[in-house]
Every structure is written in C-alpha cells, then in structure tokens.
Amino acid sequence: MDAIILARAQFAFTVSFHFLFPAFSIGLASYLAVLEALWLKTGKGVYANLFRYWLKIFAVVFAMGVVSGIVMSYQFGTNWSVFSDKAGPVIGPLMAYEVLTAFFLEAGFLGVMLFGINKVGRKLHFVATLAVALGTFISAFWILSVNSWMQTPVGYEVGANGQFLPGPSWLTIIFNPSFPYRLFHTVLAAYLTTAFIVGAVGAWHLLKDRSNPGARKMFSMAMWMAAIVAPVQIFAGDMHGLNTLEHQPVKVMAMEGHFQSHPHGAPLILFGIPNSANQRVDYAIEIPKASSLILKHDPDAPLKGLDTVPQADRPPVGIVFWAFRAMVGIGFAMLGIGALSLIARWRKALYDWPLLHRFAVLMGPSGLIAVLSGWIVTEVGRQPFTVYGLLRTTQSASPLDAPAVASSLLAFVIVYFTVFGMGIWYLLHLMKKPPEAHETPLGDAPIRSAGITPAPAIIEGASA
Template identity: 80%
Template sequence: MQFAFTVSFHFIFPAFSIGLASYLAVLEGLWLKTGRELYLDLFRYWLKIFAVAFAMGVVSGLVMSYQFGTNWSVFSDKAGGVIGPLMAYEVLTAFFLEAGFLGVMLFGMGRVGKGLHFAATLMVALGTFISAFWILSVNSWMQTPTGYEIGPGGQFLPGPSWAAIIFNPSFPYRLVHTVIAAYLTTALAVGAVGAWHLLRDRQNAHARKMFSMAMWMAALVAPVQIFAGDAHGLNTLEHQPAKVMAMEGHYQSHPHGAPLYLFGIPDDRTQTLRYAIAIPKASSLILKHDPDAPLAGLDTIAPDKRPPVWIVFWSFRVMVGLGFAMLGLGLWSLLARARKKLYDWPWLHRAALVMGPSGFVAVIAGWVTTEVGRQPYTVYGLLTTAQSRSPIAAPAVAASLLAFILVYCAVFGIGVWYILKLMNQGAHPHETGPEQDERAPIRSAGITPGPHQHAAIEDMGEDSGAGAVT
C-alpha cells in the first residue's frame, strides 16, 4: 500500500512532463518557423508549468529509489543483477541529458542562440522519452521476464544477451501504450486550459490556439491509443492470461465463446460476477477474433495464484471508459471544426474542461490494472510479492505511510495549487518566461527601478546569473 501510494503519486508528474516537453518543442519549433509571437507566448507560459511539474516528478521519484532498499530489500537482492543496470542506464542517459539541458531550456532564452535553445528543448523532450524507455523496460521485464539466468544464491543474473532482457515480449506494447497515454494526458490538460479561457472570452487568441492544438491531438491520437491498447491486451493474454481473466471478470471458463461483461460486481469469495451485464460471445470476438473461440477462466488458475479481481476489473473499466470518452471528445471537436464552430460551442468547451483531469485518472487506472493484475508476483511466475518484501513490522510501515500522506499532501498539494493558479491566469501577449522572471527580482517584488538603475540591474543579472537561478 505504501509503495502503491508513492508510485501512483509520482506517476502523474512524468505522465504530464513527457507530453509537455514534446509540446514545448513543437511550440518553439513553430515559433522559429513562423515567427509568430503567439507561439513564443505559449512556449513561455507552459515552460513555467513544466518546470514545476518536472521538479515535483523528480522529488517524488527519489522516494521510490530508497524504497527499493527499505521496502523491497529481498527483491533488490534477487533481481538487482538485472534491474540495477537498467535503472543505472536511465540515470546515465535520460537524467543526465535532462539535467544538462534543462537549465538552458529554462533560463537560456536570450542568452544563447535560438538554434541552441531549440536544441536544448529537443534534448529535454528526448530525455523524458529515454527515461520512459528504461523505466518501462524494467517494469516490462518484471511482467514478462526473459534473458535471465538463475545464480547460485537464487539471484536473477543477465544472460548472454541484454537485448533479450531490454526488449522483452511485453516491452514494445507497454512503451507505445504508455507514451501515447502521456501525450493524451497533456493534450487534455492543455485543452482544458484553453476551454476554460474560451468560456471567458471566445476571442482569446492564445486560448484558441491551445484548444485547437489539443483537440487535434485528441482526435488523431485517441483512436491510435485504442488500437495500441487492444494490441497490448492481446500480448497480455499470451503472456499473462490470469491478468486478462481478471480484467474480463471471467471466473469460469467458456468453452463455446466468452461474453464481454460490461458491468458487474466481482465476488472473489464465491468466484462469481454478480449482477453482470454482458454481450454474448463479444469477449471471444475481441480477444480471439472468433465469437465461438473458447476462453479459459480463473477456475484454471490455482487459488493462490489469482489476482484480486475486483480491483483489476474496475480499474480496467475506468481506463477503457475514459479512453472512449477521449475519442468521443476528439470526434466532437472534428464536427465542430468542420462546421467552423470550434470556438463557438460552449458545451464542447465545458466537456473539454471536465475531461481535463481524465488523462491522469486513466493513467493511474491503467497502472493499477498492470500492477495489481500481475499479483501475487513481483517477477511474474518466478518471485512472489510476499517473498520480495523487507522484514519490517506492519506498524512501522503504517507510521511511515501516514507520514508520506501528510507530507505529500502538504508539499505537492501546494505545487499542484500553484500549477492550477498559473493555468487560471492563462497565457498573455508578451508572456514572460523563467529567464525573464529571475532577471528582474526588483520588478517582481513590486518595485519599479528608475532610469539609472536599469543598467545596474542588467549587470547584476549577467554577473550573478547562477546565484539568481539558485
């Protein structure tokens, strides 16, 4: 429960920053290509939000690094030979790349050439993707372990080919599905901000551009995400059938075509789905492309090897339901665009505003489906969760969990509040960026310098830039 809390809290920030970094690269590229100040205003506006979200993602991720030793010491001992190098590669490539260019991206506008600054933005965007690459490779190996050998002490050791470990069977599907989810999450957040300001002023040029770009993303990428999710589900059926059984609510086997349960109340005690609403044979049609194809149920899995169905069943439906809602929003925006009413339909704007947080909810629901669905294992089929944990008494973990909740809600609550405050303000013409805010400390404090003080302030910014940044 403690690790679930910290990882879920952490995951919403990388899901946002991965997509936002790419969006920033697109905005800066459009500014360089067209010369329109509107794109520069949007870039500076979202850059400030990105800086806060990125910082919260880094800080919340540090906690989990320590938890590998405090909560999962046995797992770290057993699987460290495989996952340790992969996580080190993430630091050596992605984190160093982001850290090296983040300062130029945040504070280099006007201090370095436009080309170099754009290159720095691209490198940060690339770094966020590389980070997702390595972390998802680690997680995918735990879901579908390949390329390993068992050492004398029971440790998992790398085999002759690292490629078999990195590109394990579920990794390509999970990488595509997760990265697209990050892009959709960002698009919906950007679209919600644009919609909020369109509801206030339909002529707001910055809100119009944000909303238009976000709705293009939702309309074009949501169908791709549904297709990628279907492919990922078929891969999961092949390698983790118990997870799919739990997702579908199939307690019993269906030798002549399995129904698709839309809703129901899973009862793990009686191994039944109560009050089920089903479409006959639709599950076999989706999973096997044959309505009469047999599908095995959880009755073929040993009781102690079954995941908790009620969590997986509902988290999966939350994810899928929100995915189709995103598709509906995208199609609605296409209709409005075709009728030249994209900025004139307030109900579309209200729907986009309501859907703003949906990407974050869908990402967490998908993560819960993935992680709870592989239980009772940490390394699927090889190492159980019970075998992986540290020998710590429950009261000690409960006390630190309570401390985490209090600290996270206080510290990160303030960060989220500040992001929402920035979103409420919206982008404006001649938007200031972080490099301008930190070079004018007197002005930001409400003091207007006199004509003879400007030169001194500029000299201070040049001579003590590092101190100002710190």
C-alpha cells in the same frame, strides 16, 4: 494489516503520486518543442507566448516529479530488500542506464531551456528544448523496460544464491516480449494526458474570452491530438491486451471478470460487481461471445477462466476489473470529444461551442485518471508476483515490523498531501491565468520576466 500489505500500500501511494508528474511532463516537453519549432518556423508571437506559458508549468511539474521519484526509489532498499537482492543484477543496470542517459540529458539542458533564450540564441535554445524532450522519452524507455521485464521476464539465468542474473544478451532483457507494446501504449497515454490538460486550460479561457489567441491556439492543437491520437491509442491498447493474453493470461481473466471458463465463446462483461467469494460477477451486463471475438477474433473460441488457476495465484479481481473499465471508458470518452471537435471544425464553431468547451474542461484530468487506472491494472493484475511467475510478493519484502512501516506510511501521507498539494494548487493557479493576448517573440520577452527565476532548489533537484 501485516507489514507486507502496509509496504505494498506505501509503494502504491508514493508511485501513484510520482506517476502523475512524468505522465504530464513527458507530453508537455514534446509540446514545448513543437511550440518552439512553430515559432521558429512562422515567427508568430502566439507560439512564443504559449511556450512561456507552459514552460513555467513544466518547471514545476518536472521538479515535483524529481522529488517524488527520489523518495520512491529508497523503498526498494527499505521495504523490498529481498526483491532488490534477487532481481538487482538485471534491473539495477537498466535503472542506471536511465540515470546515465535520460536524467543527465534532462538535467544538463534544463537550465538552458528555462533561462537561456536570451543567452545562447534561438537555434541552440531549441536544441536544448529538444534534448529535454528526448530525455523524457529515454527515461520512459528504460523505466518501462524494467517494468516490462518484471511482467514478462526473459533472458535471465538463476544463480546459486537464487539471484536472477543477466544472460548472454542484454537486448533480450531490454526488448522483452511486452516492452514494445507497453512503451507505445504508455507514451501515447502521456501525450493524451498532456493534450487534455492543455485542452481543458484552453477551453476554460475560451469560456472567459473567446477572442484570446493563445487560448484558441492551445485548444485547437489539443483537439487535433485528441482526434488523431485517441483512436491510435485504442488500437495500441487492444494490441497490448492481446500481448497480455499471451504472456499473462490470468491478468486478462481478472480484467474480463471471467471466473468460469467458457468452452464455446466468452461474453464481454460491460459492467457488474465481481463476487470473488461465489466466483461470479453479480448483476452482469454482458454481450454474448464478444470477449472471444475481441481476444481470439472468433466468437466461438474457448477462453479459460480463473477456475483453472489456483486460488493462491489469482490477483484481486475487483480492483483489476474496475480499473480496467475506468481506463477503457475514459479512452472512449477521449475518442468522443475528438470526434466532436472535428464536427465543430467542420461547422466552423470550434471556438464558439460552449458545450464542447465545458466537456473539455471536465475531461482535463481524464488522462491522469486513465494512466493511474492502467497502472493499477498492470501492477495489481501481476499479483501475487513481483517478477511474474518467478518471485512472489510475500518473498520480496524486507523483514520489517508492521508498526515501522505504518509510521512511515503515515508520514508519507501527511508530507505528500501537504507538499504536493501545495504544488498542485500552484499549478492550477498558473493555469488559471490567461495566456498573453498580444504576440511577443521569445527574444523580446525573457522567460525570467514571465514569472520564472533561476531556483537553486530546482536545479539541484534536477542534478540529483
């Protein structure tokens, strides 16, 4: 493998690890804010117990997200210096805004959120929790704006040295054509990711003890999220797909497996084996004209295929094809468990249906798999460009030798699996413990006594 392929593999590996933690922490921060708000409103200790329970997990997830994000950012300078030079005048300020707004907000209030319940009072502590939740959303806003501009670049000017320079309006760059769809779809994915992890933990403890009030409450709240948000997410995904068809049609061709054009209506290929060498999908199971119906709202509408695109401008079809199906399949599985939970509520058996609980435990990591699959569709489907249609990946890499990139990739693999493997093991250890069965208000049980002590490494990492 050459240096560019190794550099791509390194970035894919590190960003895949990193993406797991923000996808969880964005939703978990909002969940903590909801729990504290319900405790302040009702005074019920069950919400305080759940807040303490998930706050410990949030602290670990947040710390691992910070560490993995810092490491990943260095690769822009080491492996992708040409890209950084060409696109830096546009994406550099956007990423700086993320640090100045979101990260400073999170870091400034994180310590109060973790350790301040007995020091600053209930209302001020709730403000800190809201600030951290808002900070995670603002962070997603800016990062997705950067990524969306790379997918649908607008509002730029090309300088004399080939750099992309910001045009007269930053709003055009920030709110580029794919950004609203990508932001809505990704944030909903983060909420669903958190909901299914919370639901899996609640279901696990319900299988052990159906009377545990904390397990019952977290499972109920998670299933409400699944029932309400999963159908909204499917609709948002469809809108995002239509936007992608408008601005990145080649990506949609790869997602659908359309090697050939269909002048009289394209089929929806459910499953099959993409065969790029022979330009077809082998063993295809398809619904005639359904793809045209979904994408054009007309079963007889023509759809272009990859045969209209030069070979050098096509993404790797197999990876995009299967990642897209994994994401969509998980989305409909989420819809299914949400529907089952409504049936269980109607039968008054939400806490007494072991089959539903086992299904929820199985679906625990589904959100993480779905967001990774969606990221693969987005990023691999953009190939062979880093800035879509303007800057190729082969033109973006630093002039490095393959052995240098290979050695650093090997080091990342060893360190990441060791460090983050231990972190994930510790998270599972925390989740394995049941929430407190007796109700204890937050002010009567310091968060520190629940297992968190002020860790300088966490605070320093957050400030970084």
